[in-house]
Amino acid sequence: MSALKIKKGSSKHSAYDLRNPNAEIIETHTLAVVVDNEAGVLARVIGLFSGRGYNIESLTVAEVDHTGHRSRITIVTTGTPQVIEQIKAQLGRMVPVHRVQDLTVEGPSVERELALFKVSATGEKRLEALRLADIFRANVVDSTLESFVFSVAGATEKIEAFADLMRPLGLIETARTGVAALTRGPE
Amino acid sequence: MVVQALKDQGVDVVFGYPGGAVLPIYDEIFQDQGIKHILVRHEQGAAHAAEGYARSTGKPGVVLVTSGPGATNAVTGITDALMDSIPMVVLSGQVPTFMIGSDAFQEADTVGITRPCTKHNWLVKDTDALAGTIHEAFHVATSGRPGPVLVDIPKDVQFASGTYVEPREAPQGHYNPRVKGDIEMITEMVAAMETAERPIFYTGGGVINSGNVASQLLREFVEATGFPITSTLMGLGAYPASGKHWLGMLGMHGLYEANMAMHGCDLMINVGARFDDRITGRIADFSPHSAKAHIDIDPSSINKVIHVDYPIIGDVGHVLEDALRIWKARGRKVNKEGLAKWWAQIEEWQAINCLTFKNSDQIIKPQHALQRLEALTKGHDRYICTEVGQHQMWAAQFLGFEDPHRWMTSGGLGTMGYGLPASIGVQVAHPESLVINVAGDASFLMNLQELGTASQYDLPVKQFIMNNERLGMVRQWQELLHGERYSHSWSEALPDFVKLAEAFGGKGIQVSDPADLDDAIMEMIRYDGPVIMDCLVEKHENCFPMIPSGEPHNSMLLGDASTQDAIGTTGAVLV
Known part of the structure; x- marks a missing residue:
């Protein structure tokens, strides 16, 4: 359409291609995240989801190991398989996160x-x-x-x-x- | 205790600015001469200076700021360091613990504000935990994918006495990213390298972050295999620009041959780069016929943007060492026939000579200015910083980097105002070297107060301003994409840069005639002290080649001619 072939889906005001390149089936996954129970850890996890535009369907958190100060956060989230993988990787690299389990794929x-x-x-x-x-x-x-x-x-x-x-x-x-x-x- | 912890971490320089909530630490610095403190003029400058220091040395940069505005001013620099994976430790003062939450004077929720822009941060409420936390902060900042961390220290915690622990006694956190890559996957990648007809190394800042050994291994691998190599903006210098397999930078303003080779390859070996959108262009058409290997220490980088066939999580240096060893053990095989054809094709692309520009003897072309700067400074022990914009891309295209750690630029965040303070940080680390900040007039004005810092510490940083009285890159986009409606993209009321330099105790040079350019550059190099070189360049020059956003690598605009044709064929958006 234009000299720079700006495609449908791009804004007239922006040269960025705004179409979702990986529109796929949306899946629901339940993630269990074991974290250090330190100040602000829940804010970190939630901030990751809001900052990167991931969905939270449900979230629960409580300290499960009082001596080790570990909390377990259970998150139900939705997204394409690529997004789910990305969420797990992003959670996994956070400093206070010990373990990320995808209960939806790791067996019953x-x-x-x-x-x-x-x-x-x-x-x-x-x-x-x-x-x-x-x-x-x-x-x-x-x-x-x-x-x-x-x-x-x-x-x-x-x-x-x-x-x-x-x-x-x-x-x-x-x-x-x-x-x-x-x-x-x-x- | 803070100063002791820093010394035990091997810190020799701190960039900072005092204020009410860090006075006890400043008192310690006053009484202990073991650490050099560089007083900046604005906390953003402290963060960028620390970045320059870190990027040019490989050591973490350290920043010390006060609470509230001190911390919030540093946020841009911290975010910049996060985007470019620069190791940085920020210590911020905080109001006393008993006043937190009361909207006290100069109180801000610093850990809250910096949570998304640091790798990790801590609020220390107990003096006994202070030293251990600082040691852990250094560990987190420098291990795995490096990044900025922040330790927020309330004033009462600074005043109280507590137990000091040394780094080796400090409690080890569990944070320990793995550095060795999966050997099976590395072997698969090596097997693919043996048969590939059109392979290419695509390298990034991760090679530089991994250390000099990684650059050495990369060079050895490239020379031994004969594969072509391109790099992102952040990775320049890992492989020498004079190397015979070097294709130049890739990406939106990368070289034609580099982008065409990325598009046409059958095996892409991504070493410490992250498939940034400035690199990939349109995802769906990104290098459509290639198998892709990706070496990255950050698992979240793998398959984030581009699906890869050989994901290898590990440190670049370790993985390259294993890959090189396995490749040698398997008999140093490459597809010679395929490679010869591939290089013949690449040479055709190189013959296009995509950096050609129309020079002038009337007015200084920015590309010409950089060619002369390159020619006249090449032999020097040289470090280059840039601001952000057209000049940055031209610098990446026209300056050659032979070694890592010689090129400091704001890649991910694209922070105008980065270059001057970064050059100060570099010069502090390398007092005898030639440190040049290639700048634009608009970017330079964003942190010009740091000229005072350069002056105070006799830092002979050279500010090479390519002055087009425009926000050149914004102007270029407005020309190409917004119907030449130049909304607020010119610099009115620019200062007299010569007088500005003099006002700060430095030297100012202005040049506008191409015939005087060489002399002016030499004068700049020879002057022992900070210099602003006001190089008046062509005002409407556009930066090419260019991949328009949302386009694949093989639809590059090569120069004004191709743009004018493009405008002629349509006009819907451009006119």
Whole structure:
């Protein structure tokens, strides 16, 4: 189109080619990152994701080894295979990072999260909510005459499914912990 | 304790600027004559000077600044060092621990601000941890892929007394990147080298960072195989410009033969470079028919931009040593027939003579100025710094570098204002050498206050300003891509550079007639003290060759003629 053959996708104001050269399938991966529990370490990890434009679907963090001051950060992220590899490499080269595990590719793993749902309903809807909670093995952890707070633990899909069912029944507030994950097996 | 830690780390020079939150450290420096302190005029200058020092010596540069504005002023230089993998240790003062978070005078969240622009940083809250942290900081800055680190030290921690630990007693962190490459992968790469018809070495700053041994090994490998070699801006000098396999720099303003060879090769051996966008052009069409090997110490560089076939994570020096050994053990094989054809093709490209420019006897052409500078300084013990812009690219094209550590330029970040303070850092490290900063008029003005530093410490840095009264590179892009609408790309109200030099206690020389150029350059070299050479050059010269952004290597613009044709055929964007 122009002398410099600026391609579609480039901005008229910029000569940079802005098209994504590697548009591929987006995958979801769960990463477990073991870090030194030092001041600012979470900010470092989150800053890496925001600074380089990676996605965070879910993030949990807690100290898991009190004597060694190690924390485990579990991150669910999405991206093309190339981006996922890049995220792992970028995490791996950070000074306080000890280990990066991609639980999605390193064999089978278990993933669990905990969610609390406040459902406000009376009459038939209230009963239906209670019946469904029973099916999902959700616990009632608070109750008034017009409301319940349910506690559900399980894989993300189960939590999502329960939320979908509660919505028409009067779901008014949700709190979720994010995913905690471990590989299966003895190692 | 801070000064002791620095001395134990082998530091001889610190670039800094005092302020309230670092007074205890400055007091230590005052009482201990073991470390030379260079007082800069702005903290950005301290960081760039430390970069110049580091890049020209291979040792980490050390910066000392105060809290708040002291630290924030240093941020550009720290970011520059991160992008170009320059080892640097920044010590910043901080308000006392009990005042952190209270918006105290000159308080800034320095570790927060510098987190994304350092390799790592620390806030030291306990004096007992101070020495150990400084030792770890040096370890992190210099090992693996080098980079800047920052240690933020609150004032009460500086005042309190604590236990000093020596470097070897300091707690070892777990940070220890691997330096040896995977032998199987190296062997596969060597096998590919044996049969390749059109191989090329594409080298970068990693060779220089790896140390002089890496450059030596690279030279030996190139000579032994007879493969052509090109380099990025950051890697100039690792292989000598006078070497017979040298194709010149590649990239956006690289040489025609280097870019064509990259495009046409069947085996690319990337040694310590990172497939930067100034190098690759359009990714989809980057060297489409080649197998690619990539040697890099940073795993995140591998497959970041370009997918490679032989990824080798390790230090360039170690990997080249193994590769060379394996190649020799396997019988020093190369594809002689293929190589001969390849070189014949390369010679055709070289015959285009892509750096040709139309010289003038009326006005100094910037390319000509650099050719003369090269001719008249070649034999000297010479270090070259640059600012950022057209002059930088011309310097890379027209000056030849025979050894590593002789070329200091801001590559990744492209920081205007880098060159003058960097030249000061270089001159501090090499007091007897000829240190020249090739500058543009606009870049030079960004840190000109450092002339005061040069003057104070009798640093005879030569500021070679190619003055076109323009932001030349911006102007060039506006001409080529923005319809010749020159929005704010000219320098009005430029100072009289001769008087400016004199005002700072240096010498000023102005030259505008090509016939006077040689004498002016000689006068600059001979003068024992800081010089500003105001070289008035052609105002509208464009820097060629050029790969337009988003284009592949084989669609280069070679000169004004090709541009004018290009403009004639379309006009949608350009007119």
